[in-house]
Amino acid sequence: MTTVVPGSDRSKPMISLKGVSKTFGRNIRAVIDIDLDVAEGEVVVIVGPSGSGKSTVLRCINLLEVPTAGTVMVDGFDMTSSDTNLDQVRAEVGMVFQQFNLFPHLKAIENITLAQRKVRNRSQEEATDVAMRQLTRVGIPEKADSYPRQLSGGQQQRVAIARSLAMDPKVMLFDEPTSALDPEMVKEVLDVMLGLAHDGMTMVVVTHEMGFAKAAADRLVFIDEGEIVEVGPPEEVFAHPTQERTQAFFNKILH
Amino acid sequence: MSEFRSTPDGRITDERPWWDVFPWWSLIIVTLLAWMGWQIIDSPDYRLAWERIIPGLALTLQSTVYAFGISLFIALLAGTGQMSRNVVIRNLARTYVEFVRGIPMLPLIFTVALIVVPELTELLNARLTKWFDWEFKLSFQMRATVTLAVIYGAYMAEIFRGGIQSIPPGQSEAGRSLGLSRRQTMKSVVLPQAMRAIIPPMGNDFIAILKDTSLLSVLGALEITQRARQFSASTFKFREGYFVSAFIYLVLTLSLSVLLGVLERRMTRDREGER
Numbered sequence: 001m002t003t004v005v006p007g008s009d010r011s012k013p014m015i016s017l018k019g020v021s022k023t024f025g026r027n028i029r030a031v032i033d034i035d036l037d038v039a040e041g042e043v044v045v046i047v048g049p050s051g052s053g054k055s056t057v058l059r060c061i062n063l064l065e066v067p068t069a070g071t072v073m074v075d076g077f078d079m080t081s082s083d084t085n086l087d088q089v090r091a092e093v094g095m096v097f098q099q100f101n102l103f104p105h106l107k108a109i110e111n112i113t114l115a116q117r118k119v120r121n122r123s124q125e126e127a128t129d130v131a132m133r134q135l136t137r138v139g140i141p142e143k144a145d146s147y148p149r150q151l152s153g154g155q156q157q158r159v160a161i162a163r164s165l166a167m168d169p170k171v172m173l174f175d176e177p178t179s180a181l182d183p184e185m186v187k188e189v190l191d192v193m194l195g196l197a198h199d200g201m202t203m204v205v206v207t208h209e210m211g212f213a214k215a216a217a218d219r220l221v222f223i224d225e226g227e228i229v230e231v232g233p234p235e236e237v238f239a240h241p242t243q244e245r246t247q248a249f250f251n252k253i254l255h
Numbered sequence: 256m257s258e259f260r261s262t263p264d265g266r267i268t269d270e271r272p273w274w275d276v277f278p279w280w281s282l283i284i285v286t287l288l289a290w291m292g293w294q295i296i297d298s299p300d301y302r303l304a305w306e307r308i309i310p311g312l313a314l315t316l317q318s319t320v321y322a323f324g325i326s327l328f329i330a331l332l333a334g335t336g337q338m339s340r341n342v343v344i345r346n347l348a349r350t351y352v353e354f355v356r357g358i359p360m361l362p363l364i365f366t367v368a369l370i371v372v373p374e375l376t377e378l379l380n381a382r383l384t385k386w387f388d389w390e391f392k393l394s395f396q397m398r399a400t401v402t403l404a405v406i407y408g409a410y411m412a413e414i415f416r417g418g419i420q421s422i423p424p425g426q427s428e429a430g431r432s433l434g435l436s437r438r439q440t441m442k443s444v445v446l447p448q449a450m451r452a453i454i455p456p457m458g459n460d461f462i463a464i465l466k467d468t469s470l471l472s473v474l475g476a477l478e479i480t481q482r483a484r485q486f487s488a489s490t491f492k493f494r495e496g497y498f499v500s501a502f503i504y505l506v507l508t509l510s511l512s513v514l515l516g517v518l519e520r521r522m523t524r525d526r527e528g529e530r
Binding site for chain 2: 087090099101102163
């Protein structure tokens, strides 16, 4: 094990990808040689055409996808080292999925307390306390006893966010959190995410919501065909993209 | 020709009249069963058959419950074993399932009861008698029950595996991303959901085991079928003997089916409105 004390070194990035590549099967190269550092408290938004590999990059951060090459450091831990206890680091990295992935057999509150009790070893009362606090934070404390199927998409996604937040993560990853939502529910989820960003949460967000990128991102990363094409402050990348591919992409989505 | 029914005034409709929807089959079966029941009460021959065969019910039910219990245990091991990361465990489990599923039940019962069990117990008893002065014996009935369990263990292992694999990968991903271990994710996230897909076919297999305990008769176990055979052979009343045994099996399996249907309906009602 490395002797790095997690979080002790402010100059060290919270997330650091070095030369990360992911090849599926023999020759489908989803991600090619990505370098990306995310500082503590930074909000990085990843955009790009569908199939560009942006979700794969995100999933490489908490090793839901094991990179074929390169190193992934999170909070000082080398995620690709066999010495690292993955479960332990994953508890510090919240993840929100496009399809919410709430546990359908559990009530909202139980969705949020499960990992607290099993991983953080919190008592039932403490876990429930934390869960209620997070449900209040995402604006639906009254839905604690509802099953996921009884909630709208937007509510489900907010429960999913609360479930991650209840673990007191150091980083939150968002994988197209609003893409599966009906249009009228996008805002309620984005508002929660904006609140998180303002509270100083370290966030990496894959999204098509350019409004959110403008409002919350410290840096915008444009990925195409598995490679980082352009990185910069969002207003700059939006206004003056230096790469042709970035321009072409924005031309298609910004009318 | 329209794919829909037409009403007297020439309109098409997708509504079906009551006589089209009514489950006539259940009426037919209930009538048949009632007739059989009446025969048993009314006719001395049928009553005699009933009196000679019904004592086998206990053995049939007992073998069913034992075989189901043991096969449930085997199935859990073999089903999860097939998904193990350990290459040895995975392949052993797969070998067992493929091997057993590929052999008909009757020869398998003979093989296990007449070859595997005697040789294993002989091996075991060589030690047991030397050390403990005690011998391990398995009755033919138990041998056959164990064989049934071994067979259905393989079938039910596939149900377990299918049930677990029917849960979308996003569920385990969500569990793992929260820091739950593989085992915790399996236990708290995947298995509880998989049970919904597992319980109905498990119930069907329970009924199938009940019917297949009739195979124990080939080893002389005095269950319903064996008693029907003995009765028929000794009295030449084949019709009475086999009708009564069919009657008993039907009453058992049909009432179990109804119970299972209720259970399934309750489970699907829980899922209403689920995405």
